[in-house]
Amino acid sequence: MSERPTPDLSILETRVYRGANIWSYDKAIHLVVDLGSLEEFPTNTIPGFTDNLLQMLPGLREHSCSRGKRGGFVERLNEGTWLGHVAEHTALALQQVVGHDIRRGKTRQVKGVKGHYNVIFGYADEQVGLAAARLAVRLVNHLVQADPELDWEQELESFILRAERTAFGPSTQAILDEAVSRDIPWIRLNQHSLVQLGQGVHAKRIRATMTSNTSAIAVDIASDKDLTTRLLGAAGLPVPKQETVRSEDQAVRAADRIGYPVVVKPLDGNHGRGVCLDLQNEQDVRGAFPIALEQSRRGVIVVESLIIGKDYRCLIIDGRVAAIAERVPASVTGDGTSTVEQLVDTANADPRRGVGHEKVLTRIKVDSGAVELVREQGFEMTDVPPDGQMVKLALTGNMSTGGISIDRTYEAHPENVEIAEEAARMIGLDIAGIDFICPDITEPVRETGGAICEINAAPGFRMHTHPTIGEPQFIAKPVVDMLFPPGATSRIPIVAVTGTNGKTTTSRMISHIFKGMGRKVGMTSTDGVVIDERLLIRSDASGPRSARMVLQNPRVDFAVFEVARGGILREGLGYERNDVAVVLNVQPDHLGLRGIDTVEQLADVKAVLVEAVPRDGHAVLNADDPLVREMRRRCSGQVVWFSMEEPGSETRDMIDAHCRRGGKALVLNPSERGEMIVVKHGPREMQLAWTHLLPATFGGRARMNVQNALGAAAAAFAAGAPLHDIRQGLRTFSTSYYLSPGRLNEVEVNGVNVIVDYCHNAPGMRMLGDFVDRVGDSLASSHELARPSRIGVIATAGDRRDQDMRELGEIAAQHFDVVIVREDVQLRGRERGEVAGLVAEGVRAAMEAGARCKQVEEAHEEIVAVRHAMARANKGDLVVICVDKHAEVMTELEEWSSQAQAGSSASSDAPAADPDYAPASTES
Structure with a gap:
């Protein structure tokens, strides 16, 4: 053993698995690390290592590790564990710091290589997971020997900011959480908030709180405040007097006609930017005009009458009020000893406040407008307000400017609810934020003098899901109900085919059977991506990226994926699970690549498909192949066997016993007239087709296609295809160049x-x-x-x-x-x-x-x-x-x-x- 450890931990290889893989049922990051001299130094031999690590990442105290209890990982640290294992838990803890509740991980030594370890851990966001891996290795090395260039507080803050840049906003995350709770799959389509919910023909898209159902015309109307007001006024809904102007002089004349006090705001602004309230005279209007103009994209400014009252946001989803919140502008309350500036700092120190939308509240921003507003209330930022005196720092109640929210969902007067719902219908928005200004939402606004001052497309959910005061409203539920009504399907059936040989032909057979049933089949294979019999991409498309391409196609209602071992090892599966997994055979091929040196290891790779079968799914397995037969132990669903062995063989005896227990199988029964493919389901036996009458078998001489036909028929049967459709599909599938190019x-x-x-x-x-x-x-x-x-x-x-x-x-x-x-x-x-x-x-x-x-x-x-x-x-x-x-x-x-x-x-x-x-x- 060396006398003292040196910071030798390094990452040799990084892989990102975007689906089920050989290490995990879910997406994961795989590092191959080299401990170097640290192989000789477990954690209990490095002075101060554990204490310093727990001080920097106290969340590690919660990790159970293999002990299955809180503090289990700390016990492992004190007893002595290797630093590859520490890197795994550190990467998980870093992700937990930014709110990603990921707990899956494992560390295993690379067989035959001293000091090399496979470190695997889950992730929620790929870029955050990779950044956590790199920072974890740096931290471990730093704790072994201090790195003068590593400022931990600064590095951690940079990591948090990076995570915030790629994280979903609170509205998008709320919808995704609800979708996941209903087993609705989702795919992130860009680095922002564009997300697909569901698969294929059932897919819906959201971007923040806009959905596939959101009308583009309605969004345009809502962004034009003048048009919105005119439409609402024409429907008899309460709105303020309003005019649009393009110059300062026009704004003054409009204010004179409307009558002071007035509001000046950009026609197409959002988040309360550029809104100036309670303007009492011409000088105020002229001072407010450039502020509003700066936030206007088209240079058009709205001048409207000031409605006195509280600011309420009514959230309308699918025509009904889902939540109502009172928005209170950013403010501080004097304590008799602190200055306004100190009170703001104290408010911003609230752990619930963050930058932008990262947390439930936004930090109060002190700009020139805030300073001027404080001055109008008789204070400077360095003054000490009296105890109990409220000092406003913004006039609008937007959460994005530091305001707070109070839930009022169950307090609104029914007439006000009706007005808000009618306003959303008039504009045509499926999800709308109706801004009311009125003295009290519990009283009818027509009697109290309130009005609708604005309608927002893509309203934020944060004030409703995380109100400062009151009960949170679960408003993602009606959104997902609207996109996927109860009982609606979000997934398309997925049949995945793997094996050393025969994958492409079997995939084509399955696809051909379901095309004959009228399904719009999306298929991937080594020849390319085929959507409804149209070849879209000509390349080796047996990997996960091609699978995701099919699942994103809005025409596809049935997917057939050829899955090669290379894609599994490189990225895992391109999807969460498959309804039917077909394993044809496992033979020695491509050995010696990516750590797969034996046929047993290759079988473990192929078995990933079987492990991805849900409880209501099926694994179609070749009973004649011993390695495939063993995969039955990894299947959570039902096993469907297929075999070319004759009756009386050991394999057929096993299949017969399986069927006596209610199982399913496809076998060959020989006779003087030829071989008959027979479907066995429990005690029943159903004849399917003579093998010599199937064109793909060349009169039964192409034994590999007899086996492929068995596998394809078994997969179709497991996927619910009627026998006559399976029979017709096999009888009409040939190995002509047009149906099966390059295959016999x-x-x-x-x-x-x-x-x-x-x-x-x-x-x-x-x-x-x-x-x-x-x-x-x-x-x-x-x-x-x-x-x-x-x-x-x-x-x-x-x-x-x-x-x-x-x-x-x-x-x-x-x-x-x-x-x-x-x-x-x-x-x-x-x-x-x-x-x-x-x-x-x-x-x-x-x-x-x-x-x-x-x-x-x-x-x-x-x-x-x-x-x-x-x-x-x-x-x-x-x-x-x-x-x-x-x-x-x-x-x-x-x-x-x-x-x-x-x-x-x-x-x-x-x-x-x-x-x-x-x-x-x-x-x-």
Whole structure:
């Protein structure tokens, strides 16, 4: 052990999971940290560490940690725990300082690497969580050895201010809290207050307190105070006399006509900015005009009669009064000893007051207007008001200027309530803030001389949810009721498909079934994002960002997501949960990447989908795969099995027992007429379809698509599709290029049978090889004179292990007479020719061991490899092309076919047709 610790804690890697992931059921931040020499120094060996940490972040005393009780983490600190664990709790405590009640976290050592730890903790706001992680590491290092550049108070204040900049306002947060309590999902659409509630076709949007239902015309009317007053006056509602002006002289003449005292305010202002009250003469009006003009966006000023009374805000939601608050302007009350300035400082020291909307009250701002108002009351800021004397610092009661609120919801006179509701209807706002000035809201304003002075679109909720005096009103409830009436749906069904092979085809089958039922399906796959049969984005879209894109689309009422292990490891799932999770298989592929070195670890990644199934959801699992079968223990919902095993096998016995308990399963029952897909639900058995009559199975020879069809049918059944719709979907789904591009597409080119597929790994090649053998045998039986040749064009991605590449070649050699090895456009860190060389090594090794293959060649460019394979092929031969860019390959094949039909194959534009062209060939 070193004699003294040094501040070596550092962050090696940062990942942000935006959905369920391998570490947590919810979104989380994942740090890989290196303790360096601190690996030798748990907390109990560092003098003063625990006391100083608790002094800086006293909230850590509340952390239970693994002890499950208050103070559990402090016990761990005193007993000695490693500093990666401390960083986790520090990041959580920092988020709690800014009001994010996050308690989820864990720290685990990176296997096989001393001093490296995985630190995982939850977050509410991504940017705040990342900032908390960085500051937590700095603080831990500072407590190990003081950093002269770290001023903790300043750093903490900067962190709080950063959190305030990205935090939702109190109105938005109140709506979101209510939505979450009803299990309504939400997505933040920008860095401000634009939020989507619900998914797909059920989605609604809010921005602060404006909603998808808010009329743009109504907002324009409300922002035009002159027009608002005229409309309300025309409806017989009480409003002050009012005129609009553009110059100081016009304002004076208008005030003379209306009669003093008057109010001068901007036509299109908000939050009480630029409002000048109780103007008694021409001089006051001229002094107020530039103040109002500065806050006016269009240069139009309103002059209106002054209504004497208290300031009340009536909140109208969906046509009904939801809350009423009396707004009291910012003021202080003398104590006989303190100056006005000191009284303001004391008021601002109230922990309920903050900057802007960060807290329930806003700090009182002393500007020139406030100083002048104090002077008009006979005081200077340095004077000491008498005990009990109230000194106003603002004339308007806006919360944003430091005012306070008193709840009056249940005190308003029914006639005043009716007037407020009628005013909102006249303007057309679904959520409106009606500002009343009247002596007493408990008396009818028509009798007491009150009036409506303003109507606000997007009114703030803070004065109602957090009144200074009185009971808070839960006004987010009627807002969410308006957007999602009781019983309304906010979620669309989500079916997520994963597995090593078959994900894309199965996703397309499921999508095809539900498209046939009239659903607007949003699908993501390795080929792109498809919305209602329209390809919107052509790219690998099997990650979380593409899933969120589908959930934001307002046309989608059913989602099918292909989920790859890369997206899960990189960002987690792009959504909260899936109604149906389909796991097809788990085979060794992409091992050695992102800490996944074994097939068991890969299964843990795939199992994230199963863990994201709710209690009323289903996990569709391949009972024939032992690793998939074990995932049943991670499912909170029901398990639906599918299996290709014959009756009497151990797997089928397990499925039969499952169904006797009321479970569901899809199995194959063989007979003399073929294999029948059977749906089992409890004691019932329902025939679905013959496998050999499904186009995608090539008469039952494509066993991988028999398995995919089982998985797709099971998923559709679990999602509630009727059997006849599932049957029709499977019968009409084919592997044509238009329905399933790049997945077992069959074309005939000049008498040559060509199969185009995306096979790219050893397990997939094993299944494709089985299909090639079955198809090849049928072709051989139809040719009496010569056995047709099998030519394979194969490749794999550069981010696989060397042994995986060699294995791909070894398997391919068992099924093809000629193997042509190409490479992808993206080499993924390899040198050109390196991947092809490794695959070719595997082919040659198998050839030496007596494999079927007689010749292996390398043609690195895809189109060159395709041309070479087609040039070698004779009529009746079978050519299998494992593609990277399937569209380009199909175009090339069409070119071959069209040139043959035109009799121009010998032209200079024809594809290369030299059968001896063999770059880097090897023959046995």
